[in-house]
Amino acid sequence: MSRFFSSKYAGLVPYVPGEQPRSQEFIKLNTNESPFPPSSQALRAAAEAARRLNLYSDPECRALNAKLAEVYHLAPEEILCTNGSDEILNFAFMAFCDADHPAAFPNVTYGFYKVFAALNGVPYEEIPLREDFSVNVNDYVGLNKTIFIANPNAPTGLALPLADVERLVKGNPDSVVVVDEAYVDFGGESALPLVHKYDNLLVTMTFSKSRSMAGARLGFGAACKALIADLNAIKYATNPYNVNGMTMAAGIGALEDEEYTRANCRAVMETREIVTAALREMGFELGDSKANFVFPRHPKIDGRKLYEELRARGILVRHFDTPLLARHNRITIGSREQMNRLLDALENILEEC
Ligand SMILES: *Cc1c(COP(=O)(O)O)cnc(C)c1O
Numbered sequence: 100m101s102r103f104f105s106s107k108y109a110g111l112v113p114y115v116p117g118e119q120p121r122s123q124e125f126i127k128l129n130t131n132e133s134p135f136p137p138s139s140q141a142l143r144a145a146a147e148a149a150r151r152l153n154l155y156s157d158p159e160c161r162a163l164n165a166k167l168a169e170v171y172h173l174a175p176e177e178i179l180c181t182n183g184s185d186e187i188l189n190f191a192f193m194a195f196c197d198a199d200h201p202a203a204f205p206n207v208t209y210g211f212y213k214v215f216a217a218l219n220g221v222p223y224e225e226i227p228l229r230e231d232f233s234v235n236v237n238d239y240v241g242l243n244k245t246i247f248i249a250n251p252n253a254p255t256g257l258a259l260p261l262a263d264v265e266r267l268v269k270g271n272p273d274s275v276v277v278v279d280e281a282y283v284d285f286g287g288e289s290a291l292p293l294v295h296k297y298d299n300l301l302v303t304m305t306f307s308k309s310r311s312m313a314g315a316r317l318g319f320g321a322a323c324k325a326l327i328a329d330l331n332a333i334k335y336a337t338n339p340y341n342v343n344g345m346t347m348a349a350g351i352g353a354l355e356d357e358e359y360t361r362a363n364c365r366a367v368m369e370t371r372e373i374v375t376a377a378l379r380e381m382g383f384e385l386g387d388s389k390a391n392f393v394f395p396r397h398p399k400i401d402g403r404k405l406y407e408e409l410r411a412r413g414i415l416v417r418h419f420d421t422p423l424l425a426r427h428n429r430i431t432i433g434s435r436e437q438m439n440r441l442l443d444a445l446e447n448i449l450e451e452c
Contacts, residue, residue, distance in 0.1 A: 149344075181334070193274040210419075239270065250280045256387075256393060275299050282309075381446065
């Protein structure tokens with residue numbers, strides 16, 4: 100840290116992204132990327148758009164918003180596209196949280212919420228999950244704080260039914276509730292239809308996981324027009340051209356190829372069920388994930404140790420060094436072939452311990 104770094108960031112602990120190894124030798128199951136390439140329509144559209152890189156991208160994102168509106172049955176004014184959904188989450192902390200409106204989220208969830216709260220000087224409450232890692236909605240009803248809920252949750256993979264999400268939104272009529280649906284396409288129930296019913300709900304989604312576009316950085320939020328207008332105020336005060344032209348075009352291309360996305364999601368879900376059963380067979384304990392990852396632990400081996408043994412065998416998974424999660428690893432669902440390699444490696448490791 101230099102002597103010039105503002106003291107307001109003295110306590111800031113930045114988010115630590117999963118490792119992106121430079122070598123290709125690893126089977127990468129550590130950052131929930133898709134094992135499938137982007138849609139060929141997305142790739143063609145991005146290449147075409149690259150020819151207009153001399154121009155600024157459309158700050159209003161009109162063409163992409165129109166396409167999203169069509170696919171998700173929303174009005175274009177109910178949508179805001181961002182540079183990954185991380186950006187709209189940060190915008191939500193900027194727009195809807197302060198000392199009078201602290202944030203609240205589960206004590207086990209997406210690690211970035213805490214970082215955004217700290218970055219924006221927002222006080223926050225971490226609400227403990229139940230022992231089985233499920234969210235107890237009763238803890239959130241009448242909370243009067245700006246609530247951030249990942250559904251399905253990360254890194255647990257567990258999902259709340261839509262009725263519970265609605266109870267939470269309804270139970271906090273004077274607070275914004277942000278439902279982060281980064282993984283919803285892998286078996287969760289989306290709260291999107293509720294944005295027409297509640298003026299305090301913001302649903303965020305991403306193209307990073309189900310649409311194989313993590314590197315393009317494209318996310319969006321859906322909410323009533325007034326909430327989107329607030330978020331737009333933050334966007335135009337931060338980075339009006341937040342989504343680049345190639346990414347916008349790729350996004351439209353992907354949305355014109357929804358069957359491809361759906362087929363890939365089905366494949367991931369099928370593989371997840373096979374892997375879940377195989378892991379249980381080996382003595383792993385894990386919940387029923389509705390995401391593109393699983394979160395197992397094994398009574399015989401510590402999470403850190405398992406992470407290291409897998410790494411030594413060329414397989415990267417994500418381990419979180421916190422007391423609550425130390426026994427677990429988050430493992431992305433890759434291709435069938437990658438998962439077979441994973442299961443072989445796990446069998447080998449368990450035989451040795
Ligand atoms: C991956 C992820 C995101 C954001 O991803 P972007 O690539 O920024 O769109 C948001 N929330 C959760 C829970 C995630 O796992």
